[in-house]
Ligand SMILES: [Zn+2]
């Protein structure tokens with residue numbers, strides 16, 4: 001069933017005052033709610049299996065390094081753990097077909113390829129030394145910890161910028177670069193930052209869509225996680241193409257973390273209830289759907305696009321909800337589901353299913 005086949009729709013007036021990047025459709029609308037921020041509501045009866053929305057607005061994405069040989073860098077295709085045929089070693093990605101590789105190179109352009117090549121050279125040169133996995137039970141850094149961590153690297157960042165510009169660089173400036181390059185690296189944090197910065201560089205007018213997302217002022221899981229970001233900032237200042245340096249700022253990197261924190265979607269295998277977690281990405285329009293434990297909308301990833309379909313017949317005025325839980329997590333008890341939601345998304349679930357179990 002297609003969107004246009006839904007009948008008896010009320011006259012559609014495109015809404016005003018919507019956040020940049022929010023989804024617009026004749027069959028649903030975005031409204032503010034007292035408790036759950038912005039939410040999506042049916043404007044009309046929506047029959048089961050109706051395609052409600054497709055999001056192909058991927059901004060940044062992270063493919064964890066451990067999956068880089070098995071998951072296509074372009075379409076996220078996966079063949080049960082088999083190494084993909086095409087490996088682009090200079091940029092550190094593998095592709096399922098030549099077409100995907102060509103598309104990736106075309107979308108990234110010269111500057112993107114140069115940036116990923118620089119990252120790959122640094123990461124490869126260092127071998128495996130830092131573990132990106134963080135213990136999420138540690139206390140999260142507070143706003144003041146975050147501010148002071150970013151302030152603590154500002155002076156070194158300024159020296160590196162001068163060193164990269166060349167002309168007036170002295171020994172002190174060059175020392176700041178070599179000190180940065182000797183610090184431990186966090187490859188997945190680096191991928192997150194590079195992916196976000198490249199997207200920002202290629203889509204300057206679309207940045208407002210990221211800014212419009214609900215933000216998390218304390219997005220770092222632990223002090224180690226925060227330190228990984230501030231160190232990565234210095235690494236990137238030292239290695240990225242000069243043309244990117246104006247947007248490589250503490251502010252840009254913090255915005256990426258604060259908007260990604262509660263808005264990213266896991267990129268998982270399409271089989272086995274998504275048991276393999278390859279990484280994650282941010283699709284702004286897709287992030288307006290709230291969570292429910294028995295959702296009336298099912299989401300499904302098709303390559304780089306998310307499809308949202310009615311999981312049942314939906315009455316006009318009902319909120320459209322997806323689940324933020326993976327296939328396995330959905331089977332947990334209410335208490336365990338809530339712990340997972342609290343830890344990963346920062347809220348207590350008040351959906352009808354959870355309320356009925358109280
Ligand atoms: Zn592919």
Ligand SMILES: [Zn+2]
Nearest residue numbers: 293349351354
């Ligand atoms: Zn719930």
